[in-house]
Amino acid sequence: MDTYLAITSRREVRDYEDRPIPADVERRILEAGRLAGSAANKQPWRFVVVGDVSDLSEAVYVPENVLKAKLVVAIVVDWKGSAPFDAGRAAQNMMLAAWNEGVGSCPNGISDRERGAEILGLEEDESAVVLTFGYPARKRDPESRSAEEWIERANRKPFDEVVKPL
Numbered sequence: 001m002d003t004y005l006a007i008t009s010r011r012e013v014r015d016y017e018d019r020p021i022p023a024d025v026e027r028r029i030l031e032a033g034r035l036a037g038s039a040a041n042k043q044p045w046r047f048v049v050v051g052d053v054s055d056l057s058e059a060v061y062v063p064e065n066v067l068k069a070k071l072v073v074a075i076v077v078d079w080k081g082s083a084p085f086d087a088g089r090a091a092q093n094m095m096l097a098a099w100n101e102g103v104g105s106c107p108n109g110i111s112d113r114e115r116g117a118e119i120l121g122l123e124e125d126e127s128a129v130v131l132t133f134g135y136p137a138r139k140r141d142p143e144s145r146s147a148e149e150w151i152e153r154a155n156r157k158p159f160d161e162v163v164k165p166l
């Protein structure tokens, strides 16, 4: 898929088909995260692939996202300095690589920090964002519209409100 079309057509997918993600696709998603750039190339993250998601589902804002997902990855970083920016880059790499494979995804915030930390084995200054992946329950076809049409339909602030000349 064209990169710009992938970026403009991608929306969060929270409802997943009951179909496993093949091992090679899962590997590509995780490699996309691992290959992300980071400040001074420190790669300040670890990616925790969560097998049994039942406990974790109780520590996030939307349990169903996690319970229905076919791949759940927690991106763990020290939540100070530039690491959160790096984590965002890794997350978006993974989600775009997934989209290129027809796999939908969504970031999930942890609502119960204490429980989340215990389940994911977080250190004191560490925090995590949980990414859920799966084939969309409702068919999505990025190629059905042009990038411009996807932009037109996006629920985003207007260009001139966000982009300012100095």
Ligand SMILES: Cc1cc2nc3c(=O)[nH]c(=O)nc-3n(C[C@H](O)[C@H](O)[C@H](O)COP(=O)(O)O)c2cc1C
Pocket: 010, 011, 012, 013, 014, 060, 061, 062, 065, 106, 107, 108, 109, 110, 129, 155
């Ligand atoms: C750090 C972060 C945490 C998020 N947490 C949740 C969440 O807990 N549950 C959820 O359903 N979506 C969550 N989202 C997804 C946002 O709601 C979504 O990115 C935004 O509404 C845009 O959605 P769209 O791309 O489909 O238009 C989160 C996004 C980010 C970046």
